[in-house]
Amino acid sequence: MATTDRRAGPAPGATDTPSPHRRNTRLAAVALAYAALQLCYAVAHMHLGWDESVYLSQVDPRHPAAYFSAPRSRGITLLVAPVIAVTSSTTALRVTLALLSSAALYAAFAVWQPLLGRARVALAGLLFAGLWITVLSGPEVMPNLWVALTSVAAVGWFLRARHDGPGRRRSLVALAASLAAVALLRAPDAGWLALPLLAACAGVRQWRRPATAAAVAGGLAAGGAQWVTEAYARFGGIGRRLSVSSGTEGGMGEHPGAGLRAAYRALNGPQLCRPCHIAGPSLTHALWWLLLPALTAAACALALTGRRRARGAAVTLLPVACALALATPYLLLLDYSAPRFLLPAYALLALPVAGLALDAVAAARRGRARLAVSVLLCVVPAAHLAVQAQELRANTADARDTAVRYHRAAQELGRLGLTAPCLVTGPRAQPVAYAAGCASAQITGNNRSHSAADIVRRASRIPTALLLDTEDPYLPSYARDWRPHRLPGTDWLAYLP
Numbered sequence: 001m002a003t004t005d006r007r008a009g010p011a012p013g014a015t016d017t018p019s020p021h022r023r024n025t026r027l028a029a030v031a032l033a034y035a036a037l038q039l040c041y042a043v044a045h046m047h048l049g050w051d052e053s054v055y056l057s058q059v060d061p062r063h064p065a066a067y068f069s070a071p072r073s074r075g076i077t078l079l080v081a082p083v084i085a086v087t088s089s090t091t092a093l094r095v096t097l098a099l100l101s102s103a104a105l106y107a108a109f110a111v112w113q114p115l116l117g118r119a120r121v122a123l124a125g126l127l128f129a130g131l132w133i134t135v136l137s138g139p140e141v142m143p144n145l146w147v148a149l150t151s152v153a154a155v156g157w158f159l160r161a162r163h164d165g166p167g168r169r170r171s172l173v174a175l176a177a178s179l180a181a182v183a184l185l186r187a188p189d190a191g192w193l194a195l196p197l198l199a200a201c202a203g204v205r206q207w208r209r210p211a212t213a214a215a216v217a218g219g220l221a222a223g224g225a226q227w228v229t230e231a232y233a234r235f236g237g238i239g240r241r242l243s244v245s246s247g248t249e250g251g252m253g254e255h256p257g258a259g260l261r262a263a264y265r266a267l268n269g270p271q272l273c274r275p276c277h278i279a280g281p282s283l284t285h286a287l288w289w290l291l292l293p294a295l296t297a298a299a300c301a302l303a304l305t306g307r308r309r310a311r312g313a314a315v316t317l318l319p320v321a322c323a324l325a326l327a328t329p330y331l332l333l334l335d336y337s338a339p340r341f342l343l344p345a346y347a348l349l350a351l352p353v354a355g356l357a358l359d360a361v362a363a364a365r366r367g368r369a370r371l372a373v374s375v376l377l378c379v380v381p382a383a384h385l386a387v388q389a390q391e392l393r394a395n396t397a398d399a400r401d402t403a404v405r406y407h408r409a410a411q412e413l414g415r416l417g418l419t420a421p422c423l424v425t426g427p428r429a430q431p432v433a434y435a436a437g438c439a440s441a442q443i444t445g446n447n448r449s450h451s452a453a454d455i456v457r458r459a460s461r462i463p464t465a466l467l468l469d470t471e472d473p474y475l476p477s478y479a480r481d482w483r484p485h486r487l488p489g490t491d492w493l494a495y496l497p
Contacts, residue, residue: 024113026118029122034138038102042136043094043139046403049406050406052431055141056080059081059084064439066430067449071248074227083096097140109122112124116315120354120355128350130385133340137340146181147344151344155193157174158212158216158318159314162207172215176215176219179215179216180222180223191224192326194216194217197216200314204314252333253332255334259334262276264286266278266338267280267289269391271338275336284387299352302359303315303317360377408488408490412494418438419437420437425441427445427472432467465496469492483495
């Protein structure tokens with residue numbers, strides 16, 4: 001078990017030395033393949049989804065800003081702001097994000113090269129990049145993938161900062177910057193990620209240093225400053241924002257076990273399962289997810305045995321602890337799920353699983369046993385990637401069909417006379433309004449931003465439409481005398497004054 005694979009780089013627990021890093025060509029190949037998959041599959045989903053339109057509207061100079069609810073954070077809007085300021089092309093935006101996410105994947109996993117070696121890092125990157133939700137999320141204006149990659153970098157820099165040497169200061173600065181990025185992207189996730197890091201600072205003698213704890217706390221504070229400021233400016237304080245956020249999420253903590261069941265059912269789509277009353281995936285398409293806890297446990301057990309423990313189990317145990325912390329709110333506190341919610345956990349767990357796989361090859365004796373293990377570790381990932389490719393095609397088509405309906409509805413509203421400045425209200429208002437160049441408003445639900453009187457008042461001044469499903473039995477009283485218009489290519493009706 002303790003045999004070192006020279007081709008794989010340093011064994012787990014090796015110290016981080018300041019020697020120049022050789023480029024990881026295998027990890028670079030994974031990043032290039034990841035970019036190619038996005039360009040071939042996910043970028044074909046050209047029109048914008050619901051959440052994307054909300055994030056983009058915050059920084060798009062051509063469109064009114066949509067209501068920004070309490071659970072959201074503004075980091076992803078800052079990432080896309082330079083692109084959307086230059087061009088309104090969705091294709092240009094998606095290609096830019098595909099290239100940026102591929103470069104970020106390489107950079108995040110490369111942080112671990114002095115800790116795990118080139119082969120383990122490349123395999124971990126492949127396992128994560130091969131998931132259909134990772135590919136689909138790359139060119140999307142959504143924060144979860146970026147939280148995953150910055151979390152991988154943050155935990156890696158934390159581990160590298162434990163060793164004295166010329167590189168320690170650089171590691172501490174990078175740790176703080178990575179955590180700040182996580183907090184900008186999703187402030188609550190950054191809090192969950194910081195918990196095991198601060199616990200390690202308090203409980204492990206090797207990390208019981210003020211500078212390390214200061215880097216964690218400083219990064220969290222720097223990245224979360226905007227979220228905290230907005231909490232006081234818009235919601236009346238941090239506690240009030242968290243309370244409003246919990247209400248928007250359906251009451252966090254009030255549904256024990258529902259999140260785990262929903263995560264399993266939504267494993268292979270849809271992209272948002274709320275309410276999540278669908279049947280679960282087939283066993284062949286869910287086997288990797290069911291095996292992931294067992295593989296993770298095996299990696300942890302191996303890290304705690306024999307000479308491996310002396311070398312340092314932290315490179316296995318800490319990413320597992322951080323992955324569990326990041327997954328906790330989505331598995332235990334919510335009653336719905338989306339595949340993207342667990343991307344940070346998948347990214348961190350890919351590291352110990354990759355190490356376990358290569359350790360199995362190294363532990364096998366030469367001859368038939370080693371050949372059998374090597375073949376198994378080639379066939380199983382290949383079958384897994386084939387399953388993920390099937391799910392990628394299916395979910396890309398589903399996402400494209402949904403976004404196309406938003407675009408068709410916006411085009412039809414334009415033919416009905418809705419031109420800026422204009423207003424769209426109703427359950428489907430936000431993405432359709434953005435596509436039409438209109439403002440959006442809701443009088444009910446999680447995104448309630450206006451009253452019925454506000455809608456009536458604005459409808460007397462600017463073109464306004466109420467968008468409802470064709471089978472929706474509820475028509476607001478203010479729209480009882482509005483004229484319905486069917487929107488071809490959708491299941492919606494537009495009511496106009």
